[in-house]
Amino acid sequence: MQESLIQQVIEMAVENVRRGGGPFAALVVRDGIVIASGVNQVTRCNDPTAHAEIVAIREGCRVLGDFQLRGCDLYSSCEPCPMCLGAIYWARPSRLYFAATHDDATAAGFDDTFIYRQIEMPHAQRSIPMIHVAAEAATRPFAEWARQSDKVKY
Numbered sequence: 459m460q461e462s463l464i465q466q467v468i469e470m471a472v473e474n475v476r477r478g479g480g481p482f483a484a485l486v487v488r489d490g491i492v493i494a495s496g497v498n499q500v501t502r503c504n505d506p507t508a509h510a511e512i513v514a515i516r517e518g519c520r521v522l523g524d525f526q527l528r529g530c531d532l533y534s535s536c537e538p539c540p541m542c543l544g545a546i547y548w549a550r551p552s553r554l555y556f557a558a559t560h561d562d563a564t565a566a567g568f569d570d571t572f573i574y575r576q577i578e579m580p581h582a583q584r585s586i587p588m589i590h591v592a593a594e595a596a597t598r599p600f601a602e603w604a605r606q607s608d609k610v611k612y
Contacts, residue, residue, distance in 0.1 A: 459490060463533045464557050470497055471510070471535035478502070481566065482510040485533040486518030486551070493530070494518035510534065511542035515549045525612060527551040536563050539570040540577065548612070 463485060470483035480498030487493065496513025500506055511534055518527050527549045536558040538546060546554055560570050581588035603609060 460533075460555055463487060463492075464555060466492075467533045467535045468557055470495065474498060474510075480510075481535070483535045484510040484514035486514050486521075486527060486530050487533060488522075488530045493521050507541065509539065509542050511538050512545055515545055519549070525549075531555065536560070539563075539568075540573045 467483045467485050470485075471481050474483060474497040475481045479502055480500055482498040484496045485492050485494070494514050494517035496510045496515075496517060498510045499508035499513060502508075511532065514532070515527065518530060519525055522530075528551070530551045531553045532546060532549075532551045532555070534542075534554065534556040537556045537560045538554070539560075563569075564571060576584050581590060
């Protein structure tokens, strides 16, 4: 079954390229049934977060009525970028299956390695400098969160 779902997600990515989109697609599968899908819509929607995995996760969560994908598998046409990887961990699917590697994506001009290197650098030395502003009240939202007895942990 994994091979047929990987083939399906690859074909979705190819079709997305033919329609002017990026070469990425993803599926959310539960109990062997596709419950959600997504293709890269970055340029179509002018949304840098509209990667295939993000689109599929959003749709899968909507279908399930939950903010997590526990009990689901995610299939991707390519090894996820750092943003999608973070979203996948937050969504907590059971497994991730992918076809092409990040090296394959790099060879095609999608170099996620740059982002991985940026994460390792000190904040101020990144290509987009990140400046920590030590505000006295910075932890107030966390204190408020800790006091809530009816919070939904995630």
